[in-house]
Amino acid sequence: MISSTAKHKGHxxxxxxxxxxxxxxxxxxxxxxxxDTEPRRLVIAAAAAQERPFTAEELCxxxxxxxxxxxxxxxxxxxxxxxxxxxxxxxxxxRYQLSHQGHHHHMLCAICGASADLIDCDVExxxxxxxxxxxxxxxxxxxxxxxxxxxCSD
Amino acid sequence: MISSTAKHKGHxxxxxxxxxxxxxxxxxxxxxxxxDTEPRRLVIAAAAAQERPFTAEELCxxxxxxxxxxxxxxxxxxxxxxxxxxxxxxxxxxRYQLSHQGHHHHMLCAICGASADLIDCDVExxxxxxxxxxxxxxxxxxxxxxxxxxxCSD
DNA sequence: ATCCATGCAAACCCTTTGCAGTCCA
DNA sequence: TGGACTGCAAAGGGTTTGCATGGAT
Numbered sequence: 001m002i003s004s005t006a007k008h009k010g011h012x013x014x015x016x017x018x019x020x021x022x023x024x025x026x027x028x029x030x031x032x033x034x035x036d037t038e039p040r041r042l043v044i045a046a047a048a049a050q051e052r053p054f055t056a057e058e059l060c061x062x063x064x065x066x067x068x069x070x071x072x073x074x075x076x077x078x079x080x081x082x083x084x085x086x087x088x089x090x091x092x093x094x095r096y097q098l099s100h101q102g103h104h105h106h107m108l109c110a111i112c113g114a115s116a117d118l119i120d121c122d123v124e125x126x127x128x129x130x131x132x133x134x135x136x137x138x139x140x141x142x143x144x145x146x147x148x149x150x151x152c153s154d
Numbered sequence: 155m156i157s158s159t160a161k162h163k164g165h166x167x168x169x170x171x172x173x174x175x176x177x178x179x180x181x182x183x184x185x186x187x188x189x190d191t192e193p194r195r196l197v198i199a200a201a202a203a204q205e206r207p208f209t210a211e212e213l214c215x216x217x218x219x220x221x222x223x224x225x226x227x228x229x230x231x232x233x234x235x236x237x238x239x240x241x242x243x244x245x246x247x248x249r250y251q252l253s254h255q256g257h258h259h260h261m262l263c264a265i266c267g268a269s270a271d272l273i274d275c276d277v278e279x280x281x282x283x284x285x286x287x288x289x290x291x292x293x294x295x296x297x298x299x300x301x302x303x304x305x306c307s308d
Numbered sequence: 309a310t311c312c313a314t315g316c317a318a319a320c321c322c323t324t325t326g327c328a329g330t331c332c333a
Numbered sequence: 334t335g336g337a338c339t340g341c342a343a344a345g346g347g348t349t350t351g352c353a354t355g356g357a358t
Binding site for chain 2: 337338339340341342
């Protein structure tokens, strides 16, 4: 089933909740020595406002007052600090979305672009065992699952 | 244009085995209506000569007598006809390698770049079940496993 | 007062495309 | 012969970088 935080349905405007998300992320960045700046907050807020995995370009469009390089740099910082994770569509288009707790994989709807976290999906051990059989020591993996969400399956 | 006797480098001379591979692929392409041309054969031979997953650029370098566009077009054709499959490194660099039978996944060595097919690794069912739990109907997936091969683990 | 962060534009990388000429079937 | 294929160069998109300015700590 779907956990309470699995489906990414956001809001068009900053809500108290998303403002809290921004503050939280800014605080975590500050704790790692990164400065609290207006453009950076705008990037985080825009990312938090997206309902679906988004592209860097979409963020640039949503933030005409923020330089393109700043958006890209902000996004990269967020990925490096695990605040945002990258998802890859079937056509290899790169998108982003706010991270959730722990390691997990995404199920992406090819129709509407929605994303859901795959839960109770422990492929790690299976992959590691298979890697062992090939004489490899697994250190990581990249997995994306594609299909149709419930609403688009009808 | 390209002289059939023009040989460039040492790693260009085909072994009997790779020559057979080239003939086989050319034959399969011919069966699908694609022509047998010298540049295309060179691309296939160069791909078959690679020991590890390779980039399009590496093929261009290995084939200075073949136009870049031809290399890219040839590679795309080979992917579309399932003669070659694409693999994605952790840094999202795109590489290629000759296809093997059936659907499978790759284990990539982060040190030497070697690739091994994961055997007895049936994650399909697990993913589909997890997708179901999220209300999704799975239609495909992308999976790459990273780590160290036996030789690089020591 | 430091430097980190920003903005702009140009640079970059990788891949595709337009077009004219070439060659296989 | 005709249509597929090729080579060149130029365009394309997505992302990064150089550099001078601005701002957080």
